[in-house]
Amino acid sequence: MSSLRAKIQDVFNEPACEQNRGKDAKARKEGCSKPLTPGAAAGGCAFDGAKIVLQPITDVAHLIHAPLACEGNSWDNRGAASSGPTLWRTSFTTDLTELDVVMGQGERKLFKAIREIKEAYGPPAIFVYPTCVTALIGDDIEAICKRAGEKFGLPVVPVNAPGFVGSKNLGNKLAGEALLKHVIGTVEPDDAGPYDINILGEFNLSGEFWLVKPLLDRLGIRVRACIPGDARYFDIACAHRARAAMMVCSTALINLARKMEQRWDIPFFEGSFYGITDTSEALRQISQLLVKKGADPEILGRTEAVIEEEEAIAWKKLAAYRPRLEGKRVLLNTGGVKSWSVVHALMEIGIEIVGTSVKKSTVEDKERVKQMLKDDNHMFEQMAPRELYAMLSEHKADIMLSGGRTQFIALKAKTPWLDINQERQHPYAGYDGMVELVRQIDLAIHNPIWCQVREPAPWDCQPAMKDELPRTKSETATVQAFKKFAGTMADDLGEC
Known part of the structure; x- marks a missing residue:
């Protein structure tokens, strides 16, 4: 147990984190x-x-x-x-x-x-x-x-x-x-090259890394190991021979990236494949790191050519959705790297962010959100279900993006909802993934079901018949009892 305690203490002391380096010794041991x-x-x-x-x-x-x-x-x-x-x-x-x-x-x-x-x-x-x-x-x-x-x-x-x-x-x-x-470093590969990289913290949710890998293949960049998404044991064992690395989710594996840089001189940066601008910037930084490690500088020109081509295709596809989504308000109830990467992706097409959860986000993640939204009031650590329901039922957001745990709050408030967490069915990474994300938001917001569920219930808008026959006492009591029951049900449904 003492060795485990020492290992935990070492993990919390993260010198690669600027904020952690600035803390005093006691606060540093507590971690982020x-x-x-x-x-x-x-x-x-x-x-x-x-x-x-x-x-x-x-x-x-x-x-x-x-x-x-x-x-x-x-x-x-x-x-x-x-x-x-x-x-x-x-x-x-x-x-x-x-x-x-x-x-x-x-x-x-x-x-x-x-x-x-x-x-x-x-x-x-x-x-x-x-x-x-x-x-x-x-x-x-x-x-x-x-x-x-x-x-x-x-x-x-x-x-x-x-x-x-x-x-x-x-x-x-x-x-x-x-x-x-x-594991890492236990096998020596016989095919190491100057264009080998590691992708750390990428989980290949819904196969979304498969939308990014073809871009790297076009640039001649080989993913030596994607940890952990769609990984093989042999690839991870050989990961120490990569020339550069990209961190996708720093809160998960920042210690792995830092120690691989210390032991095997593998430089890394933190980036995101969510959104057009962030995907392009990630490709540029990967190429720049490889050049610093000895790769041919001509890869920088090829990278810009691929970025220009892919951005043009993506923006052309997104042009059809902009008039339908520009000005729509999104509530993002997730966390971690998505607290800023998805925000940036949605703002690129004119969608307004009315709030984003920064639960499980690092200090760097929160700083990025502040820079994007220009207002701390749009950030929240955790919002109670009752508050989420109140915000949605008052129509302060046109759609909520979150995980499966909070989907029923949105549905109860008769508000569109889209799964953005690990259970999602559609990949949202890369240029094609951004188009798919916008497409799914458009389908959710403009689904005709919302017009129907928001209409008054039939018993609330049924016109009285002029030639209605007088009711007996028992009929009158039954109608009153039904109205009382309907009112009670409406009150219960209105509570979170």
Whole structure:
């Protein structure tokens, strides 16, 4: 436990973060993310965060050493996509029971599970994740993984991120530490070149990185490793031979990018593939870093040619949507890198941002939002469901972009809603992704269903009949009871 505590402390001390460097020693140790309070793991624990980062490595077997519920709650919690292997879609767990804990059978059961996976699937590697239970009872995961790796002749990687050590963001970083310690640099590629790069923090949600990779291919730039989206174990093991790197989500893997720069001299920058301007700027910065590392400067000219061509195509497609969307108001209830990257993308076509959540965003993310919106009042850390409902029901926004957790607030307020988080069904990265995002917003806002659901209920606008026959006492009582029931229902629906 003391070694784990020291590792966590090292992760929080992030010298690559300008704001963290400016803090005093005590504040620096606390890091940039809020620690979990007991019982407040709704946003994800450290184990969940580690699984999010590593599960998209598609040809690896991910084994959860824990009771069954730990794996059931975390499996498939991201909409990442694979272009090949599907082993990552199989759920492996040791299914630890109370009897196993009492009798001390946890380590033996783990070793047996590793052997069974090796014999049945033959993966290039097995990642083992302890959780709260197995960490508390003291199972020596690292020793078992080392012994199993020697016995079965394949890498068995311990990922020490039990849920109780902290937040999901901390788990992301601990996953990066596991890759640094056990995976990256363990294989030497025989085809390293001057145009190899790493993409860090890209999860390939809904396959959106596949909209960006063809642009890099046209420039002759090879993605040595995309961590973790659609990744292969061998690619990550060879990632130390890349010449440059791009950070897509700094809150997740900034420690991985910094330490790879320290160990293997791989410079990195933080960028975004959301929006036309940000995509173009990311391509420029990648090319510039490669030139600084020895690539032919002619790549800069090719990059500008590709940018000019792709921007012209994208703006031509977006021209059809501008008259329909210009001036529309969007409430963005997400966080992290999307708090500023999606804001910038939408503002490019004239959409007004009435608010954006900066939950889970870094200090740098918040500064970018301030520069874009010119007003701190449009930023909020967290908005209660009641406040979200009030804002939408008062028609202060024409659409809300958020995750699935808050979709029913928008639907209850009879306001269009679009999924922008990891469960989304459409890719929004790159030039084509920007066009798709605008298209989906247009479809949502102008869907004719909203005109219908906002109309008064039939019983509220039914005209009285002039020749209506007089009602009996029982009929009158029934009508009054129905009106009272309808009014009560309307009051209940009006509450958040």
